Amino acid sequence: MTPLLGLFWCDLRLSLRQGGDIGLVLGFFVLAVLMFPFGVGPEPELLGRIAAGIIWVAALLASVMSLDRLFATDYADGGLDLIALSSSPLELVVLAKGAAHWVTTGLPLTLISPVLAIFVDLDPSAIPVLTFGLLIGTPALSLLGAIAGALTLGARRPGILVSLLVLPLYLPVLIFGTGAVEASLAAEGARAHLLLLGAVTLAALPLAPLAAAAALRQALD
Amino acid sequence: MLTRFANPARFMRVSGVVLPWLGGACAGVLGLGLCWSLFIAPPDYQQGESVRIMFIHVPAAMMAQGVYYLIAAASFVALVWRHPLADIAGAAAAPIGAGFTLVCLATGSLWGRPMWGAWWVWDARLTSVLVLFFLYLGYIALVNAFDDPSRGARAGALLALVGIVDLPIIKFSVNWWNTLHQPASILRVGGPSIDISLLLPLFVMAVGFLLLFLWLLILRMRTALNERKARALSLYGQPAPQGEDSDAALPAVRQVWR
16 A cells, blocks of 8 residues: 555646646646636626637646656656556556646646636526536546556657547546536536536546556566 | 458358458349338428438448447457457548548538528537547558557557547537537427438338448458458568478468458
């Protein structure tokens, strides 16, 4: 357990010390969301109708942007070989790295989303549902992204390839996350959507490390 | 049966014999199916002549789905049993499956224009096929993204398994999304239960498409195996040996496959 915790803290410290990482992801997220009023016009009714979709899609894209630093730097400098040789199961290593990725990507996105929701005129009563949905949905984004990140190690143009691979996998998260906000706005109750969103994350929790670890073993062969 | 064809040389020999017959059967069945569906089958009482697009659209849709399941099965065999031809089969089948999906989407669009007045609607089924198309594209991109083809094939195998596990979840979520965003008019695809006079040519076309897929698959697998041989030749740089006395040559370069 301790080596995995050590890996988690190490990854966390690295991305915090390199400074730019969280800031870049947040900056991209905020910019992507703020592009939409320029694109569709500033009418509050229109923006409020599509606000949940804008924020969720921008969150997906921001997650995808940051996926290549999950395994690629360790793969390039040989650290991944050492990690694979250690006694920790590779699946738990993926979980530890995925958790560190979530803390530096998903969590900041979730925390800044209420502020952005105001910019895109989301009905204030739906902001808690949006934030909670992002909170339980972004871990799934990190986990599914770990699969894609591991599969593309050593590929040509890994960055754009990861986005092509992972966006179809992200669709259920997007559908349930935005559906929750719309259901709460229609006063139908977002419970079903949020439960399904949680189910996707919980299903990804054991399954994604399995797939990502298999992909890592392929890359390290 | 699987282990029988694990030997690439035996696969090449058997497939070389089977391929022309398969091609002939495919041409025959497709020709029969096309004549029957385009000329002999009666027009629909509601949709008129444009129902004939169905005879291309539905078999293409069936093949698009079936080929993805086949790729997933081949990927499973490749990863679990390390069958040497399984990942080649998966990588060879993917562009064909993507082609069928594209045909399905395009013919559906052409059919939808006279039927519903729209080129595209975000119906649950159409959206699922669109997502399937992007799953195919992702698979093809991954397999071709590596300099080493066998690394690409193995990575693709893993992606295909992830995709097949995720496919029911994606379909469920797309259905969910569609029931929430139900359009004002309910679209009826296909109409009432299909009459036997339309069902039979549809069945023939489906068989023809299956034969076409198998023919293309075997052709592509043979090409892939020859490409591997050519790669090995260029990497090791040895000339083809004369006769059986040079045992220093690799077994793979001993004979030229036609």
